[in-house]
Amino acid sequence: MAPTLLDLAHWSTWAVCAVIKLPQLAAVLAARSARGVSTGSLLLELAGFLVFLRYQIYYGYPLQTYLEYPIIIAQDVILLLFILHFSGNTKRALFYAVIFWGGWYMLTLQKWIIDLAMNLCTFISAASKLAQLRCLWQTKDSGQVSALTWSMSAYTCATRIVTTVMTTNDLAVLIRFITMLILNIWVTAAILHYRKTKKTD
Numbered sequence: 001m002a003p004t005l006l007d008l009a010h011w012s013t014w015a016v017c018a019v020i021k022l023p024q025l026a027a028v029l030a031a032r033s034a035r036g037v038s039t040g041s042l043l044l045e046l047a048g049f050l051v052f053l054r055y056q057i058y059y060g061y062p063l064q065t066y067l068e069y070p071i072i073i074a075q076d077v078i079l080l081l082f083i084l085h086f087s088g089n090t091k092r093a094l095f096y097a098v099i100f101w102g103g104w105y106m107l108t109l110q111k112w113i114i115d116l117a118m119n120l121c122t123f124i125s126a127a128s129k130l131a132q133l134r135c136l137w138q139t140k141d142s143g144q145v146s147a148l149t150w151s152m153s154a155y156t157c158a159t160r161i162v163t164t165v166m167t168t169n170d171l172a173v174l175i176r177f178i179t180m181l182i183l184n185i186w187v188t189a190a191i192l193h194y195r196k197t198k199k200t201d
Helices: 002-019 022-031 039-058 068-086 092-106 111-139 147-166 171-200
Strands: none
Touching (some): 022 147, 039 111
16 A cells, blocks of 8 residues: 555656646746746745755655656746746846856755755745745735646645655655645635635725
């Protein structure tokens, strides 16, 4: 039973992550606008994903426990490029690429750096969710923000709680996924609330 549950959790996470950002990308492209999407939130999310991926690779965790991260990172980079394009800030893309590339290599210069970064990763990822919530609260408009993308993120956090308990049982990773699950549900609820509020106005 346990191996079947683990395989189901892995495969369903990979399947969801293969398309996780597509609803958000489609909404931005259809509107030709990134209204409501927080660039700061996306940058923090990308930083958190890069740290988490680097940590998993550094400690030699099974590929199945983090295979979705390169896929999500690629989708986040594409989304960021569209957001920068539609907001007229395309020139910043090179700056962000250099920062993220340099950070990727600096993370593993010393063991204490990657360990500290992983502990901060939860705060970075939480800050990305809080930045999106702040944007929603300030504008009171979900704009082009995709509730489907955020609900899929909540699902993948839930499945990763299960797979982490069943494989590595890494406490820092568990805390991260539990925190992200709660915040993803909160962002999804806020998106739906402001979408509903906008329709009734």
